[in-house]
Amino acid sequence: MKITVIGSTGMIGSRIVAEAAQRGHEVTAVSRSGGMTKGASRVAAVELSDTSAVSAAIDASDATVIAVSPDRSGGSHEPTIRAHRNLIAAQPSGRFLVVGGAGSLEIDGVRLKDTAGFPPAYYNEAATFSTILDLYRASRGLAWTMLSPAPMIAPGQRTGVYRVGSDSPIGDAISAEDFAVAIVDELENPAHTGTRFTVAN
Numbered sequence: 001m002k003i004t005v006i007g008s009t010g011m012i013g014s015r016i017v018a019e020a021a022q023r024g025h026e027v028t029a030v031s032r033s034g035g036m037t038k039g040a041s042r043v044a045a046v047e048l049s050d051t052s053a054v055s056a057a058i059d060a061s062d063a064t065v066i067a068v069s070p071d072r073s074g075g076s077h078e079p080t081i082r083a084h085r086n087l088i089a090a091q092p093s094g095r096f097l098v099v100g101g102a103g104s105l106e107i108d109g110v111r112l113k114d115t116a117g118f119p120p121a122y123y124n125e126a127a128t129f130s131t132i133l134d135l136y137r138a139s140r141g142l143a144w145t146m147l148s149p150a151p152m153i154a155p156g157q158r159t160g161v162y163r164v165g166s167d168s169p170i171g172d173a174i175s176a177e178d179f180a181v182a183i184v185d186e187l188e189n190p191a192h193t194g195t196r197f198t199v200a201n
Helices: 011-022 051-059 080-092 120-137 176-186
Strands: 002-006 027-029 040-047 063-067 095-101 142-147 150-156 163-165 173-175 193-199
Touching: 002 051, 011 027, 011 176, 027 163, 051 080, 063 120, 063 176, 080 120, 095 176, 120 142, 120 173, 142 176, 150 176, 173 176, 173 193, 176 193
Parallel strands: 002 027, 002 063, 027 040, 063 095, 095 142, 142 193, 150 173
Antiparallel strands: 163 193
């Protein structure tokens, strides 16, 4: 498969590139800098805000992953939301998976971000990905998928084993390596087109 990973230099993106390459896929690594990512067949410098370039990359690939976080330095998250809104309006025909956040997962109908004890430092990002999820759910005619990790995700071991859920957490944590395994599994065998799912170790 021809797979494009947008946000390829990040913790999750770099592991998706490595996992996909290890399985023999042809991977294009896309980032703002266009920096080399281990395992990539080619690299490109593209901003998520460049809707035409992102849409073209999606249409030129068998599957695309968007693993781009909003600003974490105190800046506005509106550019990230706008980028996804514009991508939806562009209506790319290709299949793509958006890496979402755990804060939009629900317990008894209440999103994690709105539960007591949710870490305030992560609230803005959780709210942003909740908005993005709602935008995709309201869209029509797109081959989108969103994958939200377990509440805790960090570098760890690749076990290749994980549990799958829909809108509620099914575990406390997942390694970034196994999260990448789950993403490439979904790209190879689509089972959640047009919806969001979650995974945990």
